[in-house]
Amino acid sequence: MSAAMRDDLPSPGATAGKETDAYNFAYLDEQTKRMIRRAILKAIAIPGYQVPFASREMPMPYGWGTGGVQVTAAVLGPEDVLKVIDQGSDDTTNAVSIRRFFAKTAGVETTTKTRAATVIQTRHRIPEEPLRDGQILVYQVPIPEPLRFLEPRETETRKLHALADYGLMHVKLYEDIARHGHIATTYAYPVEVAGRYVMDPSPTPKFDNPKMDMCAALQLFGAGREKRIYAVPPHTRVRSLDFEDHPFRIQTFKQPCALCGAEGVYLDEVVLDDRGGRMFVCSDTDFCEERRAAGHQGMMVDPGASDPSPEGEGGSRRKARDGWGEARHAARAGKRAAPSDGLRPPPPPYGGGSSDLPSDTAAEKREVVAKDKAGETR
Amino acid sequence: MSIALAPGFTEPVFDAQRVFRALMDATARPATVQPLATDLVPPAPLTPELAAVALALADHEAPLWLDAALAAVPAVAAYLRFHTGARVVETPDEAAFALVAEPDAMPPLGAFAVGTDEYPDRSTTVVMAVRTLAAGRGLACEGPGILDRADIAIAPLPGDFLAQRAANRALFPRGIDCLFVAPGSVAALPRTTQILPEG
Structure with missing residues (x-):
């Protein structure tokens, strides 16, 4: 499959940023990048807090990763090596188009190898291979507010975060137990970051939650439609919410991968x-x-x-x-x-996009x- | 005015990106020293690294505040206004970025914007130019971004910096984020970083 990726790479003569005359480097204008960069720095300084930012319209519909793309565009430099995954896969439509987008507008090297990448943009998975120090994982987030389905008003959820009042979320998890006998939330499973903010890890399967805890890589989250950026610095505690008598557990599969025989993977x-x-x-x-x-x-x-x-x-x-x-x-x-x-x-009906x-x-x-x-x- | 204006970034797009990445690495890994190379030659006492931070991040949406030493030289404000388009504000709590050339003479951290409980991101980032910035015995730090513990030596610091930081820490999630720049390097102490008492 990796052979099929070759068409993503810039042509041999292309120097990063030099052959992409039609666009500014990485598409965004410099003022937009500065605005996003300021938001990223504050997001890292306040782990798990959603920093509002002036999300721009991107040449792709909302829901296709406009938030992640803007974050990637703001951090990307000519020396970076970019990997893009969609549900873990390098070769689905979303991953291929975003990889091509940056190969075209930034001339950066792209890869499918987790190990070779410096920046990994992801839609709803964390690679199985442990990330290393110096890597940046950029998540595409549809709905950044973990409390949104419990409290639709932004003014209220903002107040709840300010007061660290997360009782609602615990009630939701408790009602899961009352109804199903176990916590039935399987993706977008809420986490508490650095002992303070409750955060939506984006709709990754809860299987990936433990990988966020004390991760060596910097994790950045971008929500384009909802105009929020948040972050988890490296080596930061990320705890999945649970109860003493109903501890958090990840999914397990009885059979191994049919192609490679791997166990303990999603x-x-x-x-x-x-x-x-x-x-x-x-x-x-x-x-x-x-x-x-x-x-x-x-x-x-x-x-x-x-x-x-x-x-x-x-x-x-x-x-x-x-x-x-x-x-x-x-x-x-x-x-x-x-x-x-x-x-x-x-x-909710967000439309076809x-x-x-x-x-x-x-x-x-x-x-x-x-x-x-x-x-x-x- | 007869001020010959010093040039900004040679390659505005790539230089700004490199400076930002150094600042991001520093913020994500507090109390570690990150390389920050720049060829800027701003008017003294504005150091090349202070200028690099301002040119990379300040603009019409992010006002700057200058400490007494920088404000005393009109060429500094002229240079920053021309290259960033940012307002240079008089009151520290209106600034997104505060540039400090003499940390031992700066106002207390409480004078800057700490944000609100609802919007803790609306706070000032204080950028201090220091002489010494090195890993090793000095401030023992822990918190998000730090595996176990990090030690960093920073000088000069404001007189009662440890007490001010402790008060700043108690405001969390509100608070001031500090960046320290020295020739060729940068380090950060964001609001989450706890400085352990010497012992």
């Missing part, structure tokens, strides 16, 4: 046919490819095949993960997943299915 469901055939594979494509390159094999890889080529797997997988297909899954999943969603009301919300329910659906079919335990 798996995606891939539908193989219209007769119920499906496989579960690493959501982190780079992690999966590296393992296969190192000789690891899952049970869906035919050991008799002359060449267990990741290329072939990638091809079929790309098809299965085709954007339209995913959107259709999401539309169907919406109804099925809703009952397990605890108190969260149905997503929002890809975050349907895909969030897709993530939810995957988990529901994973629970049924792959024997997920909570």
Whole structure:
């Protein structure tokens, strides 16, 4: 699959920032970058607090990562190496377009390797490989306010944050337990940052929450439509909210990745046919490819095949993960997943531009299915 | 006026980005010394690093405040106004960035904007030019961004800096964020950083 990424790279003669005459470096004008940079510095100084910023209109619809793109544009320099993932994958529509956007407007080097990247923009996953000191993880956030579905008024949620009054959130988690016997929130699971602010980790599966705690990389969050930037500095405590008798637990999967055999990683469901055939594979494509390159094999890889080529797997997988297909899954999943969603009301109508919300329910659906079919335990 | 204006960044886009990244690295890893290279030659007593911070971050939306030493030289304000377009304000609590050339003579931290409980980000960042900025025995710090503990030596500091920082810390989430610049380097003590008592 990584071979297919080559077309993203700038042409060999392109010097960073020199061949991109049509745009200012990284698209944004300098005043906008300064405004975003000031917001980022305050966000780092007040971990978990959502700094309002004058989000600009970007050449892509809200919901496609306009917040993350603006944050990335403001931090990016010509020496940076950029990786973009969408639900863990380097090769889905959103990831490919954003990577191309920066290859074109900033001329920066792009990569699919987690290890090689200095800046990683992500939509709803944290790479499986532990991040290192000096890396920057930029999250695309649809709804930054963790209390928004509990209290719709911004004036009120702002007051609640000011007073550190997070009783509402605990009531929501408690009602999950009262209804389902366990905390049924599976993504966008609220966290407390550095012992003060409660923060939405963006709709990452709760599986990724422990990776945020004491992470060596700087984590920046950008919400374009909602015009908020927030941050978690490196080596900072990030605690998932829970109760003593109902401690926070992540999802586990009974079966390993069908392609690389990895255990203890987050798996995606891939539908193989219209007769119920499906496989579960690493959501982190780079992690999966590296393992296969190192000789690891899952049970869906035919050991008799002359060449267990990741290329072939990638091809079929790309098809299965085709954007339209995913959107259709999401539309169907919406109804099925809703009952397990605890108190969260149905997503508000944000219009056709929002890809975050349907895909969030897709993530939810995957988990529901994973629970049924792959024997997920909570 | 017969002031020959000193030039700003040679490459405004890339120089501003490099300076910002140094400041971001410093803020994300408090009490560590980050390299801050600049070729600016601003009018004294404005140091090249103070000028670099101002040129990278100040503009018409982010006013500057100058300490007595800087305000005494009209060429400093003229240089900053021309290159940033920022207002130079008289009262410290109106400033987004306060530039301080003589930290031992600056007003107390409480004189600057600390933000509000609802909007703690609306606070002043105080940028102090210091002579000594090095890792090692001095202030022992801990807090977000610091693994275990970080030690940094900063001089000169305001007389009762430790007491002022403790009072600043008690305001959290409101508070002042401090940047320290020395020739070729920068370090930060954001409001979250706790300075441990010597012992």
